[in-house]
Amino acid sequence: MTKDLNTENKILEAAMRVFTRKGYSGARMQEIADEAGINKGLLHYYFKSKDNLFASIFDQAFREFGPRTTEIFESDAPLLEKIELFVDRYIDFLMEHPYLPPFILLEINHRPEALIKRIQDSGMRPNPMKLMMQIQMEAQRGTIRPINPIHLVFNIISMCAFPFVARPMIQAILQIGNEEYKAFMADRKKAVFGFVKDAILVTSD
Amino acid sequence: MTKDLNTENKILEAAMRVFTRKGYSGARMQEIADEAGINKGLLHYYFKSKDNLFASIFDQAFREFGPRTTEIFESDAPLLEKIELFVDRYIDFLMEHPYLPPFILLEINHRPEALIKRIQDSGMRPNPMKLMMQIQMEAQRGTIRPINPIHLVFNIISMCAFPFVARPMIQAILQIGNEEYKAFMADRKKAVFGFVKDAILVTSD
DNA sequence: GTCTATAGGTAGATAGAC
DNA sequence: GTCTATCTACCTATAGAC
Numbered sequence: 001m002t003k004d005l006n007t008e009n010k011i012l013e014a015a016m017r018v019f020t021r022k023g024y025s026g027a028r029m030q031e032i033a034d035e036a037g038i039n040k041g042l043l044h045y046y047f048k049s050k051d052n053l054f055a056s057i058f059d060q061a062f063r064e065f066g067p068r069t070t071e072i073f074e075s076d077a078p079l080l081e082k083i084e085l086f087v088d089r090y091i092d093f094l095m096e097h098p099y100l101p102p103f104i105l106l107e108i109n110h111r112p113e114a115l116i117k118r119i120q121d122s123g124m125r126p127n128p129m130k131l132m133m134q135i136q137m138e139a140q141r142g143t144i145r146p147i148n149p150i151h152l153v154f155n156i157i158s159m160c161a162f163p164f165v166a167r168p169m170i171q172a173i174l175q176i177g178n179e180e181y182k183a184f185m186a187d188r189k190k191a192v193f194g195f196v197k198d199a200i201l202v203t204s205d
Numbered sequence: 206m207t208k209d210l211n212t213e214n215k216i217l218e219a220a221m222r223v224f225t226r227k228g229y230s231g232a233r234m235q236e237i238a239d240e241a242g243i244n245k246g247l248l249h250y251y252f253k254s255k256d257n258l259f260a261s262i263f264d265q266a267f268r269e270f271g272p273r274t275t276e277i278f279e280s281d282a283p284l285l286e287k288i289e290l291f292v293d294r295y296i297d298f299l300m301e302h303p304y305l306p307p308f309i310l311l312e313i314n315h316r317p318e319a320l321i322k323r324i325q326d327s328g329m330r331p332n333p334m335k336l337m338m339q340i341q342m343e344a345q346r347g348t349i350r351p352i353n354p355i356h357l358v359f360n361i362i363s364m365c366a367f368p369f370v371a372r373p374m375i376q377a378i379l380q381i382g383n384e385e386y387k388a389f390m391a392d393r394k395k396a397v398f399g400f401v402k403d404a405i406l407v408t409s410d
Numbered sequence: 411g412t413c414t415a416t417a418g419g420t421a422g423a424t425a426g427a428c
Numbered sequence: 429g430t431c432t433a434t435c436t437a438c439c440t441a442t443a444g445a446c
Contacts (some may be wrong), residue, residue: 007411023315026230029440039413044441046411102314105370109307110228112373119377145403150379151396155364162363165310165370168317172324174355191356198350199404212429234422244431249423251429417442424435 008046010036015057020099023106024054055118058107061100062119068093073131079138080197082131083156087193090160095185101164128153144200152200159192213251215241220262225304228311229259260323263312266305267324273298278336284343285402287336288361292398295365300390306369333358349405357405364397 005013014036018027029050033040047053072086094101108115132149139146163170163185171181210218219241223232234255238245252258277291299306313320337354344351368375368390376386 021315023228023230023311025228026315028438040440041414041442042412048441050440102310105307105310106228106314108371108373109311110226110231112377115373116377147400148392148396151393151400154368154375154393155397155400158363158367159360161371162367163359166313166366168313168320170359172317172321187353188356188359191353192360195352195356195360195404199400233420245422246424246432247430253423255422411446413444413446415443415445417440419438419440421438422436425433426431427433428429428431 007036007038007042010038011043011046011053012057012060015053016061016099016103019054019057020103020106024110058115058118061097061103064097065093065100065104066119070127073128079134079144080201082134083196084193087156087160087196088189090157091185091189091192094161094164095182098164098167101161102167105165142202145202147200152196155199156192156196159195163188212241212243212247215243216248216251216258217262217265220258221266221304221308224259224262225308229315263320263323266302266308269302270298270305270309271324275332278333284339284349285406287339288401289398292361292365292401293394295362296390296394296397299366299369300387303369303372306366307372310370347407350407352405357401360404361397361401364400368393 011032015027015032018032018035022028022031027050029043030040032053033043036043043053047056068089069086072082072089075082075085077085132153135144135147135149135152138144139149167181170184171177174180174184176184216237220232220237223237223240227233227236232255234248235245237258238248248258252261273294274291277287277294280287280290282290309320337358340349340352340354340357343349372386375389376382379385379389381389
């Protein structure tokens with residue numbers, strides 16, 4: 001899994017995994033060092049403190065997480081196409097980085113102020129304004145049902161993201177392993193988009 | 206807020222709040238004692254260890270969380286009525302206990318095996334089987350669009366629960382305080398039900 | 411750059427007075 | 429039942445050899 005990375009990247013990778021499993025307070029520098037295959041002292045050589053290491057990890061995570069969303073939200077495609085693209089790419093992205101949603105939610109609930117400041121500093125602007133205006137316009141033109149754009153956006157994000165933060169529970173309920181879970185989520189891309197389409201389109205297929 | 210409870214209940218209430226804010230490892234016995242307005246030694250008098258206190262909290266949380274869901278899922282009401290009731294009661298319940306979703310998600314990702322065992326032991330059986338069969342039947346009768354019952358159930362739960370686990374982020378994005386957030390979630394009850402109704406009903410009104 | 415050893419601080423748990 | 433004081437263990441961070 002961990003290939004020939006330099007020490008700094010090995011630490012970052014290991015730290016991401018451990019922080020995700022244990023949360024900030026639960027994570028031990030020793031465990032991170034073990035997982036990175038290096039010594040504990042080296043952690044402090046590369047990253048002055050645990051806090052500093054965490055900040056590095058978090059920034060990296062958010063720099064991957066944020067822009068993709070914004071990019072799609074603010075593109076010029078027609079609404080339905082945009083939604084389909086968003087659902088597809090968003091779920092794909094979360095499947096590539098399954099550790100991210102729990103990690104972000106953990107810290108969002110742990111230190112909200114710190115997180116919000118960090119997001120703002122990172123230059124990522126979670127601004128679905130353009131998308132919402134597009135929704136409102138289409139509703140006025142009558143091509144989609146009248147709907148509160150904010151709720152629509154949150155509906156879509158919720159349906160995509162929630163299964164990832166609740167993943168262990170879902171696997172337990174459905175009694176499925178990792179491979180079946182992946183298949184389930186792949187299937188879900190079509191399911192969510194179809195659901196949204198049916199909900200907002202005036203004419204049924 | 207904390208009225209005239211006996212010491213044990215004061216501790217349980219305080220512990221729930223602190224565990225929710227900080228997670229298991231982040232929570233400090235001292236902070237729990239302070240929040241309960243009692244001494245640290247008393248915590249160990251009532252609950253032998255931190256681990257034991259946590260287990261008590263968790264069981265209590267899940268005993269409230271589970272049955273309400275199951276009850277509605279397995280009632281005899283017509284599908285749409287059942288969904289409306291579920292969305293309404295579910296969001297109401299989460300608004301009364303806003304600390305629960307982050308708390309459960311934290312532990313679900315931290316110690317999945319322990320959680321799953323605990324859920325099973327608690328007698329709560331998250332079994333939406335009856336509801337899914339009802340969905341399938343209505344789809345066959347043609348009263349609703351054909352839909353995968355599993356995805357429908359997850360869609361509904363996701364749209365209700367996700368805004369609670371992502372609450373701090375939502376408040377940051379919408380730039381709203383606690384009161385406005387409550388109003389938003391109250392409004393959301395209608396929004397989610399309307400959305401689901403539009404998505405599954407064959408005839409648009 | 412990488413390691414070992416250790417200092418310094420903190421948190422869970424216990425003992426014992428009241 | 430409730431408190432104060434203290435023990436013990438562990439974890440971050442640093443110092444210093446190689």
